[in-house]
Amino acid sequence: MYKIYPKTLFLGQKIQYLPSCQSTNDEAAALIAQNDPAEGTLVVTDNQTAGRGQRGNQWEAKAGQNLTVSLILKPSFLSANEQFWLNIAISLGIYDLLHPLVGDALRIKWPNDIYVYNRKLGGILIENTLHGYGLAWSIIGMGLNVNQTEFSYPTATSLQQETPLPNTYDVPGLLSRLCETLEQRYLQLRSGQRDQLKINYLQILYRYQEEQLFDSEGRYFRGIIIGVDETGRLAIAVDGQVRYFGFKEVSFVI
Incomplete structure (x- = not known):
């Protein structure tokens, strides 16, 4: 059972923990269909058996070794053609979590991958539901490679590979801190600070101006x-x- 106590207003204050599921995004979508979940609700699992990435790719993650979570937001302040701003805010929130751990080699690879040098540390999959011309619900699926050290793909990496600890990383502790960094960036977006978000995003964009x-x-x-x-x-x-x-x-x- 995940017990975290993030210092947030709403993000991560409610959690649905599943020991195993096919997709946390699918479980989050089911929550939305069944009731009206609170904004900031998390769906977390130790073992995602059919995780999805961009372009229909499957997300590889060994059970119990990584962070696999979906976040439910209600970004009604964004119109349908503004949804990439949510991608920017979420990417920066993840960057804010990881940069103190892996340093300046960390980059955001457009549109939604997290890279260290030329290897993938994590990915984001955002699925939006529209209401008229605006966003009603957003499900933000995030997968971060934490303690896993063996991958089928040579371009994958993890925190334990990049900056190894004598034991292992505390995955719930990372999730708690992630809630804080994500909420900070989301509130920055909600308050209209788009220029600053864009500047920050381009500063850490993979292969920018190369x-x-x-x-x-x-x-x-x-x-x-x-x-x-x-x-x-x-x-x-x-x-x-x-x-x-x-x-x-x-x-x-x-």
């Missing part, structure tokens, strides 16, 4: 990331022109 090889629908090209627009599209300077790409329209070639 020449990089990209793949768009099987076509390779070189370009430089120069920003992210209001709808979350990646802005890349290519041959003197700025091109914009959505979530599934471009990928990094590493």
